[in-house]
Amino acid sequence: MNYKNIEVEEDGRVFTIRINRPEVLNCIDPETNEELFEAWKTFRDDDDLWVAIITGTDRAFCTGADLKAWHKFVLEQRVNFPRKNAYYGPGFGGLTRGMEIFKPIIAAINGLCYAGGLEIALAADIRICSENARFGVLNRRWNVGLGDGGTQRLWRVVGLGRAMELILTGKEIDAEEAYRIGLVNEVVPAEKLLKRAKEVARRICSFPQGSVRMDKEAVIRGIGRPIEEGVRVENLLFWNLLLNRDFFEGPAAFRDKREAEFTNESEKLRDVLSPDLVRRWLDE
Structure with missing residues:
Protein backbone atom coordinates (compact mmCIF):
# COMPACT_ATOMS: atom_id res chain seq x y z
CA MET A 1 0.00 0.00 0.00
CA SER A 206 16.71 -12.57 19.53
CA PHE A 207 14.29 -14.71 21.54
CA PRO A 208 11.93 -17.39 20.23
CA GLN A 209 8.69 -15.53 19.68
CA GLY A 210 6.16 -18.05 20.93
CA SER A 211 6.77 -17.38 24.60
CA VAL A 212 7.23 -13.63 24.03
CA ARG A 213 3.77 -13.33 22.49
CA MET A 214 2.24 -15.72 24.98
CA ASP A 215 3.41 -13.65 27.93
CA LYS A 216 2.27 -10.38 26.37
CA GLU A 217 -1.15 -11.85 25.66
CA ALA A 218 -1.38 -13.16 29.22
CA VAL A 219 -0.67 -9.69 30.61
CA ILE A 220 -3.22 -8.04 28.30
CA ARG A 221 -5.95 -10.60 28.86
CA GLY A 222 -5.34 -10.56 32.60
CA ILE A 223 -6.00 -6.83 32.98
CA GLY A 224 -9.14 -6.25 34.99
CA ARG A 225 -9.52 -9.87 36.06
CA PRO A 226 -9.17 -11.17 39.62
CA ILE A 227 -5.68 -12.59 40.06
CA GLU A 228 -6.93 -16.18 40.32
CA GLU A 229 -8.74 -15.84 37.01
CA GLY A 230 -5.75 -14.09 35.47
CA VAL A 231 -3.46 -16.94 36.50
CA ARG A 232 -5.85 -19.40 34.86
CA VAL A 233 -5.73 -17.38 31.64
CA GLU A 234 -1.94 -17.42 31.83
CA ASN A 235 -1.93 -21.17 32.38
CA LEU A 236 -4.23 -21.82 29.42
CA LEU A 237 -1.95 -19.76 27.20
CA PHE A 238 1.06 -21.62 28.57
CA TRP A 239 -0.42 -24.98 27.65
CA ASN A 240 -1.44 -23.66 24.26
CA LEU A 241 2.24 -22.86 23.70
CA LEU A 242 2.93 -26.52 24.43
CA LEU A 243 1.29 -27.33 21.09
CA ASN A 244 4.13 -25.54 19.28
CA ARG A 245 7.16 -27.65 18.42
CA ASP A 246 9.49 -24.86 19.57
CA PHE A 247 8.23 -25.36 23.11
CA PHE A 248 10.28 -28.56 23.38
CA GLU A 249 13.34 -27.34 21.50
CA GLY A 250 14.46 -24.93 24.22
CA PRO A 251 14.51 -27.44 27.10
CA ALA A 252 16.03 -30.08 24.80
CA ALA A 253 18.86 -27.74 23.83
CA PHE A 254 19.45 -26.92 27.50
CA ARG A 255 19.56 -30.64 28.31
CA ASP A 256 21.95 -31.42 25.45
CA LYS A 257 24.15 -28.37 26.09
CA ARG A 258 23.78 -27.08 22.53
CA GLU A 259 22.40 -24.05 20.71
CA ALA A 260 18.65 -24.17 20.27
CA GLU A 261 17.32 -24.33 16.72
CA PHE A 262 13.95 -22.64 16.85
CA THR A 263 11.71 -22.65 13.79
CA ASN A 264 9.57 -19.70 14.91
CA GLU A 265 6.92 -21.13 12.64
CA SER A 266 3.78 -19.06 12.81
CA GLU A 267 0.68 -20.84 14.00
CA LYS A 268 -2.56 -18.91 13.96
CA LEU A 269 -3.58 -18.22 17.51
CA ARG A 270 -6.56 -20.31 18.44
CA ASP A 271 -9.11 -19.12 20.95
CA VAL A 272 -7.44 -20.64 23.98
CA LEU A 273 -10.28 -19.50 26.20
CA SER A 274 -12.97 -21.41 24.29
CA PRO A 275 -14.90 -23.92 26.43
CA ASP A 276 -14.52 -26.64 23.77
CA LEU A 277 -10.74 -26.44 23.87
CA VAL A 278 -10.67 -26.43 27.67
CA ARG A 279 -12.91 -29.51 27.78
CA ARG A 280 -10.70 -31.27 25.26
CA TRP A 281 -7.63 -30.60 27.39
CA LEU A 282 -9.41 -31.89 30.47
CA ASP A 283 -10.63 -35.02 28.69
CA GLU A 284 -7.17 -35.80 27.41
Missing part, protein backbone atom coordinates in the same frame (compact mmCIF):
# COMPACT_ATOMS: atom_id res chain seq x y z
CA ASN A 2 1.21 3.49 -0.83
CA TYR A 3 1.00 5.89 2.09
CA LYS A 4 0.69 9.66 1.97
CA ASN A 5 0.99 10.68 5.62
CA ILE A 6 3.08 7.91 7.17
CA GLU A 7 6.29 6.09 6.33
CA VAL A 8 6.98 2.43 7.00
CA GLU A 9 10.26 0.57 7.04
CA GLU A 10 11.11 -3.10 7.34
CA ASP A 11 14.53 -3.73 8.87
CA GLY A 12 14.82 -7.47 9.23
CA ARG A 13 12.14 -8.47 11.73
CA VAL A 14 11.60 -4.88 12.91
CA PHE A 15 8.77 -2.82 11.43
CA THR A 16 8.94 0.95 11.93
CA ILE A 17 5.94 3.22 11.44
CA ARG A 18 6.62 6.95 11.27
CA ILE A 19 3.85 9.55 11.38
CA ASN A 20 4.90 12.09 8.75
CA ARG A 21 2.87 15.29 9.03
CA PRO A 22 5.50 17.58 10.56
CA GLU A 23 3.79 20.73 9.30
CA VAL A 24 0.95 20.06 11.78
CA LEU A 25 3.14 18.45 14.48
CA ASN A 26 2.07 14.99 13.36
CA CYS A 27 -1.52 15.39 14.43
CA ILE A 28 -3.77 12.78 12.87
CA ASP A 29 -6.61 13.43 10.45
CA PRO A 30 -9.07 10.75 9.23
CA GLU A 31 -6.90 9.86 6.24
CA THR A 32 -3.80 9.37 8.41
CA ASN A 33 -5.81 7.35 10.89
CA GLU A 34 -6.86 4.97 8.13
CA GLU A 35 -3.27 4.66 6.91
CA LEU A 36 -2.07 3.83 10.41
CA PHE A 37 -4.82 1.25 10.78
CA GLU A 38 -3.68 -0.46 7.57
CA ALA A 39 -0.02 -0.35 8.65
CA TRP A 40 -0.84 -1.99 11.98
CA LYS A 41 -2.79 -4.71 10.18
CA THR A 42 0.24 -5.34 7.99
CA PHE A 43 2.43 -5.75 11.06
CA ARG A 44 -0.10 -7.94 12.85
CA ASP A 45 -0.59 -10.30 9.92
CA ASP A 46 2.95 -10.56 8.50
CA ASP A 47 4.68 -13.60 9.99
CA ASP A 48 8.11 -12.17 9.14
CA LEU A 49 7.62 -9.03 11.27
CA TRP A 50 8.15 -9.54 14.99
CA VAL A 51 8.50 -6.15 16.69
CA ALA A 52 7.07 -2.74 15.75
CA ILE A 53 8.32 0.76 16.50
CA ILE A 54 6.01 3.77 16.26
CA THR A 55 7.58 7.23 16.04
CA GLY A 56 7.12 10.66 14.45
CA THR A 57 8.92 13.06 12.14
CA ASP A 58 10.89 16.10 13.34
CA ARG A 59 9.97 17.62 16.70
CA ALA A 60 6.71 15.82 17.44
CA PHE A 61 5.75 12.23 18.12
CA CYS A 62 2.06 12.98 17.74
CA THR A 63 0.03 15.90 19.09
CA GLY A 64 -3.31 14.14 18.91
CA ALA A 65 -6.20 14.63 16.53
CA ASP A 66 -6.24 17.19 13.75
CA LEU A 67 -9.24 18.99 15.24
CA LYS A 68 -10.00 21.01 12.11
CA ALA A 69 -10.11 17.92 9.92
CA TRP A 70 -12.03 15.78 12.40
CA HIS A 71 -14.54 18.54 13.08
CA LYS A 72 -15.34 18.77 9.38
CA PHE A 73 -15.36 14.99 8.96
CA VAL A 74 -17.68 14.28 11.88
CA LEU A 75 -20.08 17.04 10.82
CA GLU A 76 -20.28 15.52 7.36
CA GLN A 77 -20.81 12.05 8.84
CA ARG A 78 -23.02 13.31 11.64
CA VAL A 79 -25.20 10.19 11.91
CA ASN A 80 -23.12 7.37 10.48
CA PHE A 81 -19.75 8.16 12.04
CA PRO A 82 -20.74 7.73 15.71
CA ARG A 83 -22.70 4.58 14.94
CA LYS A 84 -19.81 3.08 13.01
CA ASN A 85 -16.97 4.08 15.31
CA ALA A 86 -18.34 4.22 18.84
CA TYR A 87 -17.13 1.19 20.80
CA TYR A 88 -16.30 -0.99 17.78
CA GLY A 89 -14.29 1.53 15.76
CA PRO A 90 -10.63 1.10 14.77
CA GLY A 91 -9.34 3.41 17.49
CA PHE A 92 -7.02 6.39 17.30
CA GLY A 93 -3.83 5.88 15.35
CA GLY A 94 -5.23 2.51 14.30
CA LEU A 95 -3.95 0.99 17.52
CA THR A 96 -5.75 2.11 20.65
CA ARG A 97 -8.75 -0.24 20.39
CA GLY A 98 -10.15 -2.87 18.07
CA MET A 99 -6.66 -4.04 17.13
CA GLU A 100 -5.39 -7.01 19.11
CA ILE A 101 -1.66 -7.32 18.50
CA PHE A 102 0.29 -9.67 20.73
CA LYS A 103 3.60 -8.90 19.05
CA PRO A 104 5.72 -6.37 21.01
CA ILE A 105 5.32 -2.67 20.22
CA ILE A 106 7.80 0.09 21.14
CA ALA A 107 6.93 3.79 21.13
CA ALA A 108 9.98 5.92 20.24
CA ILE A 109 8.69 9.29 21.46
CA ASN A 110 10.76 11.89 19.63
CA GLY A 111 9.22 15.09 20.98
CA LEU A 112 5.75 16.45 21.65
CA CYS A 113 3.33 13.77 22.80
CA TYR A 114 -0.07 15.22 23.56
CA ALA A 115 -3.68 14.06 23.85
CA GLY A 116 -4.31 11.25 21.35
CA GLY A 117 -0.57 10.98 20.80
CA LEU A 118 -0.25 10.09 24.47
CA GLU A 119 -2.97 7.49 23.99
CA ILE A 120 -1.00 5.92 21.14
CA ALA A 121 2.14 5.84 23.30
CA LEU A 122 0.19 4.24 26.14
CA ALA A 123 -1.00 1.49 23.78
CA ALA A 124 2.64 0.48 23.20
CA ASP A 125 4.39 -2.02 25.47
CA ILE A 126 7.63 -0.10 25.95
CA ARG A 127 8.06 3.68 25.78
CA ILE A 128 11.44 5.27 25.11
CA CYS A 129 11.59 9.05 24.74
CA SER A 130 14.07 11.72 23.74
CA GLU A 131 15.32 14.28 26.23
CA ASN A 132 13.21 16.97 24.59
CA ALA A 133 9.95 15.01 24.79
CA ARG A 134 6.93 16.58 26.46
CA PHE A 135 3.67 15.00 27.50
CA GLY A 136 0.22 16.25 28.39
CA VAL A 137 -3.54 15.99 28.08
CA LEU A 138 -3.68 19.31 26.25
CA ASN A 139 -7.01 18.49 24.62
CA ARG A 140 -8.48 19.61 27.93
CA ARG A 141 -8.33 23.19 26.59
CA TRP A 142 -10.75 22.48 23.75
CA ASN A 143 -13.36 20.43 25.61
CA VAL A 144 -12.16 17.26 23.90
CA GLY A 145 -12.09 14.17 26.08
CA LEU A 146 -9.79 11.18 26.01
CA GLY A 147 -11.70 8.81 23.76
CA ASP A 148 -9.19 6.07 23.01
CA GLY A 149 -7.60 4.63 26.11
CA GLY A 150 -6.21 7.63 27.96
CA THR A 151 -8.55 7.28 30.93
CA GLN A 152 -8.05 3.51 31.07
CA ARG A 153 -4.35 3.03 30.38
CA LEU A 154 -2.74 6.09 31.97
CA TRP A 155 -3.66 5.24 35.55
CA ARG A 156 -2.55 1.65 35.04
CA VAL A 157 0.88 2.94 34.02
CA VAL A 158 1.52 5.83 36.43
CA GLY A 159 -1.01 5.22 39.21
CA LEU A 160 -4.41 6.76 39.87
CA GLY A 161 -3.30 9.95 41.61
CA ARG A 162 -0.76 11.02 39.00
CA ALA A 163 -3.08 10.06 36.16
CA MET A 164 -5.93 12.11 37.57
CA GLU A 165 -3.62 15.09 37.98
CA LEU A 166 -2.54 14.94 34.34
CA ILE A 167 -6.06 14.31 33.07
CA LEU A 168 -7.88 16.94 35.12
CA THR A 169 -5.35 19.77 35.11
CA GLY A 170 -4.08 19.42 31.55
CA LYS A 171 -0.56 20.04 32.86
CA GLU A 172 2.45 19.43 30.66
CA ILE A 173 5.43 17.41 31.88
CA ASP A 174 8.93 16.95 30.49
CA ALA A 175 10.90 13.77 29.82
CA GLU A 176 12.54 13.74 33.25
CA GLU A 177 9.19 13.91 35.02
CA ALA A 178 7.72 11.29 32.68
CA TYR A 179 10.55 8.93 33.62
CA ARG A 180 10.18 9.69 37.33
CA ILE A 181 6.51 8.74 37.38
CA GLY A 182 7.00 5.66 35.21
CA LEU A 183 5.31 6.96 32.07
CA VAL A 184 8.41 6.11 30.01
CA ASN A 185 10.94 3.33 30.47
CA GLU A 186 13.99 5.23 29.30
CA VAL A 187 15.16 8.72 28.26
CA VAL A 188 17.91 9.10 25.66
CA PRO A 189 19.44 11.94 23.60
CA ALA A 190 17.27 12.80 20.61
CA GLU A 191 19.88 11.72 18.08
CA LYS A 192 20.10 8.25 19.66
CA LEU A 193 16.39 7.60 20.09
CA LEU A 194 15.63 5.44 17.07
CA LYS A 195 18.92 3.58 17.40
CA ARG A 196 18.08 2.72 21.00
CA ALA A 197 14.54 1.66 20.10
CA LYS A 198 15.92 -0.68 17.45
CA GLU A 199 18.43 -2.10 19.91
CA VAL A 200 15.58 -3.02 22.25
CA ALA A 201 13.57 -4.40 19.33
CA ARG A 202 16.45 -6.57 18.17
CA ARG A 203 16.96 -7.88 21.68
CA ILE A 204 13.34 -9.01 21.71
CA CYS A 205 13.78 -10.51 18.25
Whole structure:
Protein backbone atom coordinates (compact mmCIF):
# COMPACT_ATOMS: atom_id res chain seq x y z
CA MET A 1 0.00 0.00 0.00
CA ASN A 2 1.21 3.49 -0.83
CA TYR A 3 1.00 5.89 2.09
CA LYS A 4 0.69 9.66 1.97
CA ASN A 5 0.99 10.68 5.62
CA ILE A 6 3.08 7.91 7.17
CA GLU A 7 6.29 6.09 6.33
CA VAL A 8 6.98 2.43 7.00
CA GLU A 9 10.26 0.57 7.04
CA GLU A 10 11.11 -3.10 7.34
CA ASP A 11 14.53 -3.73 8.87
CA GLY A 12 14.82 -7.47 9.23
CA ARG A 13 12.14 -8.47 11.73
CA VAL A 14 11.60 -4.88 12.91
CA PHE A 15 8.77 -2.82 11.43
CA THR A 16 8.94 0.95 11.93
CA ILE A 17 5.94 3.22 11.44
CA ARG A 18 6.62 6.95 11.27
CA ILE A 19 3.85 9.55 11.38
CA ASN A 20 4.90 12.09 8.75
CA ARG A 21 2.87 15.29 9.03
CA PRO A 22 5.50 17.58 10.56
CA GLU A 23 3.79 20.73 9.30
CA VAL A 24 0.95 20.06 11.78
CA LEU A 25 3.14 18.45 14.48
CA ASN A 26 2.07 14.99 13.36
CA CYS A 27 -1.52 15.39 14.43
CA ILE A 28 -3.77 12.78 12.87
CA ASP A 29 -6.61 13.43 10.45
CA PRO A 30 -9.07 10.75 9.23
CA GLU A 31 -6.90 9.86 6.24
CA THR A 32 -3.80 9.37 8.41
CA ASN A 33 -5.81 7.35 10.89
CA GLU A 34 -6.86 4.97 8.13
CA GLU A 35 -3.27 4.66 6.91
CA LEU A 36 -2.07 3.83 10.41
CA PHE A 37 -4.82 1.25 10.78
CA GLU A 38 -3.68 -0.46 7.57
CA ALA A 39 -0.02 -0.35 8.65
CA TRP A 40 -0.84 -1.99 11.98
CA LYS A 41 -2.79 -4.71 10.18
CA THR A 42 0.24 -5.34 7.99
CA PHE A 43 2.43 -5.75 11.06
CA ARG A 44 -0.10 -7.94 12.85
CA ASP A 45 -0.59 -10.30 9.92
CA ASP A 46 2.95 -10.56 8.50
CA ASP A 47 4.68 -13.60 9.99
CA ASP A 48 8.11 -12.17 9.14
CA LEU A 49 7.62 -9.03 11.27
CA TRP A 50 8.15 -9.54 14.99
CA VAL A 51 8.50 -6.15 16.69
CA ALA A 52 7.07 -2.74 15.75
CA ILE A 53 8.32 0.76 16.50
CA ILE A 54 6.01 3.77 16.26
CA THR A 55 7.58 7.23 16.04
CA GLY A 56 7.12 10.66 14.45
CA THR A 57 8.92 13.06 12.14
CA ASP A 58 10.89 16.10 13.34
CA ARG A 59 9.97 17.62 16.70
CA ALA A 60 6.71 15.82 17.44
CA PHE A 61 5.75 12.23 18.12
CA CYS A 62 2.06 12.98 17.74
CA THR A 63 0.03 15.90 19.09
CA GLY A 64 -3.31 14.14 18.91
CA ALA A 65 -6.20 14.63 16.53
CA ASP A 66 -6.24 17.19 13.75
CA LEU A 67 -9.24 18.99 15.24
CA LYS A 68 -10.00 21.01 12.11
CA ALA A 69 -10.11 17.92 9.92
CA TRP A 70 -12.03 15.78 12.40
CA HIS A 71 -14.54 18.54 13.08
CA LYS A 72 -15.34 18.77 9.38
CA PHE A 73 -15.36 14.99 8.96
CA VAL A 74 -17.68 14.28 11.88
CA LEU A 75 -20.08 17.04 10.82
CA GLU A 76 -20.28 15.52 7.36
CA GLN A 77 -20.81 12.05 8.84
CA ARG A 78 -23.02 13.31 11.64
CA VAL A 79 -25.20 10.19 11.91
CA ASN A 80 -23.12 7.37 10.48
CA PHE A 81 -19.75 8.16 12.04
CA PRO A 82 -20.74 7.73 15.71
CA ARG A 83 -22.70 4.58 14.94
CA LYS A 84 -19.81 3.08 13.01
CA ASN A 85 -16.97 4.08 15.31
CA ALA A 86 -18.34 4.22 18.84
CA TYR A 87 -17.13 1.19 20.80
CA TYR A 88 -16.30 -0.99 17.78
CA GLY A 89 -14.29 1.53 15.76
CA PRO A 90 -10.63 1.10 14.77
CA GLY A 91 -9.34 3.41 17.49
CA PHE A 92 -7.02 6.39 17.30
CA GLY A 93 -3.83 5.88 15.35
CA GLY A 94 -5.23 2.51 14.30
CA LEU A 95 -3.95 0.99 17.52
CA THR A 96 -5.75 2.11 20.65
CA ARG A 97 -8.75 -0.24 20.39
CA GLY A 98 -10.15 -2.87 18.07
CA MET A 99 -6.66 -4.04 17.13
CA GLU A 100 -5.39 -7.01 19.11
CA ILE A 101 -1.66 -7.32 18.50
CA PHE A 102 0.29 -9.67 20.73
CA LYS A 103 3.60 -8.90 19.05
CA PRO A 104 5.72 -6.37 21.01
CA ILE A 105 5.32 -2.67 20.22
CA ILE A 106 7.80 0.09 21.14
CA ALA A 107 6.93 3.79 21.13
CA ALA A 108 9.98 5.92 20.24
CA ILE A 109 8.69 9.29 21.46
CA ASN A 110 10.76 11.89 19.63
CA GLY A 111 9.22 15.09 20.98
CA LEU A 112 5.75 16.45 21.65
CA CYS A 113 3.33 13.77 22.80
CA TYR A 114 -0.07 15.22 23.56
CA ALA A 115 -3.68 14.06 23.85
CA GLY A 116 -4.31 11.25 21.35
CA GLY A 117 -0.57 10.98 20.80
CA LEU A 118 -0.25 10.09 24.47
CA GLU A 119 -2.97 7.49 23.99
CA ILE A 120 -1.00 5.92 21.14
CA ALA A 121 2.14 5.84 23.30
CA LEU A 122 0.19 4.24 26.14
CA ALA A 123 -1.00 1.49 23.78
CA ALA A 124 2.64 0.48 23.20
CA ASP A 125 4.39 -2.02 25.47
CA ILE A 126 7.63 -0.10 25.95
CA ARG A 127 8.06 3.68 25.78
CA ILE A 128 11.44 5.27 25.11
CA CYS A 129 11.59 9.05 24.74
CA SER A 130 14.07 11.72 23.74
CA GLU A 131 15.32 14.28 26.23
CA ASN A 132 13.21 16.97 24.59
CA ALA A 133 9.95 15.01 24.79
CA ARG A 134 6.93 16.58 26.46
CA PHE A 135 3.67 15.00 27.50
CA GLY A 136 0.22 16.25 28.39
CA VAL A 137 -3.54 15.99 28.08
CA LEU A 138 -3.68 19.31 26.25
CA ASN A 139 -7.01 18.49 24.62
CA ARG A 140 -8.48 19.61 27.93
CA ARG A 141 -8.33 23.19 26.59
CA TRP A 142 -10.75 22.48 23.75
CA ASN A 143 -13.36 20.43 25.61
CA VAL A 144 -12.16 17.26 23.90
CA GLY A 145 -12.09 14.17 26.08
CA LEU A 146 -9.79 11.18 26.01
CA GLY A 147 -11.70 8.81 23.76
CA ASP A 148 -9.19 6.07 23.01
CA GLY A 149 -7.60 4.63 26.11
CA GLY A 150 -6.21 7.63 27.96
CA THR A 151 -8.55 7.28 30.93
CA GLN A 152 -8.05 3.51 31.07
CA ARG A 153 -4.35 3.03 30.38
CA LEU A 154 -2.74 6.09 31.97
CA TRP A 155 -3.66 5.24 35.55
CA ARG A 156 -2.55 1.65 35.04
CA VAL A 157 0.88 2.94 34.02
CA VAL A 158 1.52 5.83 36.43
CA GLY A 159 -1.01 5.22 39.21
CA LEU A 160 -4.41 6.76 39.87
CA GLY A 161 -3.30 9.95 41.61
CA ARG A 162 -0.76 11.02 39.00
CA ALA A 163 -3.08 10.06 36.16
CA MET A 164 -5.93 12.11 37.57
CA GLU A 165 -3.62 15.09 37.98
CA LEU A 166 -2.54 14.94 34.34
CA ILE A 167 -6.06 14.31 33.07
CA LEU A 168 -7.88 16.94 35.12
CA THR A 169 -5.35 19.77 35.11
CA GLY A 170 -4.08 19.42 31.55
CA LYS A 171 -0.56 20.04 32.86
CA GLU A 172 2.45 19.43 30.66
CA ILE A 173 5.43 17.41 31.88
CA ASP A 174 8.93 16.95 30.49
CA ALA A 175 10.90 13.77 29.82
CA GLU A 176 12.54 13.74 33.25
CA GLU A 177 9.19 13.91 35.02
CA ALA A 178 7.72 11.29 32.68
CA TYR A 179 10.55 8.93 33.62
CA ARG A 180 10.18 9.69 37.33
CA ILE A 181 6.51 8.74 37.38
CA GLY A 182 7.00 5.66 35.21
CA LEU A 183 5.31 6.96 32.07
CA VAL A 184 8.41 6.11 30.01
CA ASN A 185 10.94 3.33 30.47
CA GLU A 186 13.99 5.23 29.30
CA VAL A 187 15.16 8.72 28.26
CA VAL A 188 17.91 9.10 25.66
CA PRO A 189 19.44 11.94 23.60
CA ALA A 190 17.27 12.80 20.61
CA GLU A 191 19.88 11.72 18.08
CA LYS A 192 20.10 8.25 19.66
CA LEU A 193 16.39 7.60 20.09
CA LEU A 194 15.63 5.44 17.07
CA LYS A 195 18.92 3.58 17.40
CA ARG A 196 18.08 2.72 21.00
CA ALA A 197 14.54 1.66 20.10
CA LYS A 198 15.92 -0.68 17.45
CA GLU A 199 18.43 -2.10 19.91
CA VAL A 200 15.58 -3.02 22.25
CA ALA A 201 13.57 -4.40 19.33
CA ARG A 202 16.45 -6.57 18.17
CA ARG A 203 16.96 -7.88 21.68
CA ILE A 204 13.34 -9.01 21.71
CA CYS A 205 13.78 -10.51 18.25
CA SER A 206 16.71 -12.57 19.53
CA PHE A 207 14.29 -14.71 21.54
CA PRO A 208 11.93 -17.39 20.23
CA GLN A 209 8.69 -15.53 19.68
CA GLY A 210 6.16 -18.05 20.93
CA SER A 211 6.77 -17.38 24.60
CA VAL A 212 7.23 -13.63 24.03
CA ARG A 213 3.77 -13.33 22.49
CA MET A 214 2.24 -15.72 24.98
CA ASP A 215 3.41 -13.65 27.93
CA LYS A 216 2.27 -10.38 26.37
CA GLU A 217 -1.15 -11.85 25.66
CA ALA A 218 -1.38 -13.16 29.22
CA VAL A 219 -0.67 -9.69 30.61
CA ILE A 220 -3.22 -8.04 28.30
CA ARG A 221 -5.95 -10.60 28.86
CA GLY A 222 -5.34 -10.56 32.60
CA ILE A 223 -6.00 -6.83 32.98
CA GLY A 224 -9.14 -6.25 34.99
CA ARG A 225 -9.52 -9.87 36.06
CA PRO A 226 -9.17 -11.17 39.62
CA ILE A 227 -5.68 -12.59 40.06
CA GLU A 228 -6.93 -16.18 40.32
CA GLU A 229 -8.74 -15.84 37.01
CA GLY A 230 -5.75 -14.09 35.47
CA VAL A 231 -3.46 -16.94 36.50
CA ARG A 232 -5.85 -19.40 34.86
CA VAL A 233 -5.73 -17.38 31.64
CA GLU A 234 -1.94 -17.42 31.83
CA ASN A 235 -1.93 -21.17 32.38
CA LEU A 236 -4.23 -21.82 29.42
CA LEU A 237 -1.95 -19.76 27.20
CA PHE A 238 1.06 -21.62 28.57
CA TRP A 239 -0.42 -24.98 27.65
CA ASN A 240 -1.44 -23.66 24.26
CA LEU A 241 2.24 -22.86 23.70
CA LEU A 242 2.93 -26.52 24.43
CA LEU A 243 1.29 -27.33 21.09
CA ASN A 244 4.13 -25.54 19.28
CA ARG A 245 7.16 -27.65 18.42
CA ASP A 246 9.49 -24.86 19.57
CA PHE A 247 8.23 -25.36 23.11
CA PHE A 248 10.28 -28.56 23.38
CA GLU A 249 13.34 -27.34 21.50
CA GLY A 250 14.46 -24.93 24.22
CA PRO A 251 14.51 -27.44 27.10
CA ALA A 252 16.03 -30.08 24.80
CA ALA A 253 18.86 -27.74 23.83
CA PHE A 254 19.45 -26.92 27.50
CA ARG A 255 19.56 -30.64 28.31
CA ASP A 256 21.95 -31.42 25.45
CA LYS A 257 24.15 -28.37 26.09
CA ARG A 258 23.78 -27.08 22.53
CA GLU A 259 22.40 -24.05 20.71
CA ALA A 260 18.65 -24.17 20.27
CA GLU A 261 17.32 -24.33 16.72
CA PHE A 262 13.95 -22.64 16.85
CA THR A 263 11.71 -22.65 13.79
CA ASN A 264 9.57 -19.70 14.91
CA GLU A 265 6.92 -21.13 12.64
CA SER A 266 3.78 -19.06 12.81
CA GLU A 267 0.68 -20.84 14.00
CA LYS A 268 -2.56 -18.91 13.96
CA LEU A 269 -3.58 -18.22 17.51
CA ARG A 270 -6.56 -20.31 18.44
CA ASP A 271 -9.11 -19.12 20.95
CA VAL A 272 -7.44 -20.64 23.98
CA LEU A 273 -10.28 -19.50 26.20
CA SER A 274 -12.97 -21.41 24.29
CA PRO A 275 -14.90 -23.92 26.43
CA ASP A 276 -14.52 -26.64 23.77
CA LEU A 277 -10.74 -26.44 23.87
CA VAL A 278 -10.67 -26.43 27.67
CA ARG A 279 -12.91 -29.51 27.78
CA ARG A 280 -10.70 -31.27 25.26
CA TRP A 281 -7.63 -30.60 27.39
CA LEU A 282 -9.41 -31.89 30.47
CA ASP A 283 -10.63 -35.02 28.69
CA GLU A 284 -7.17 -35.80 27.41
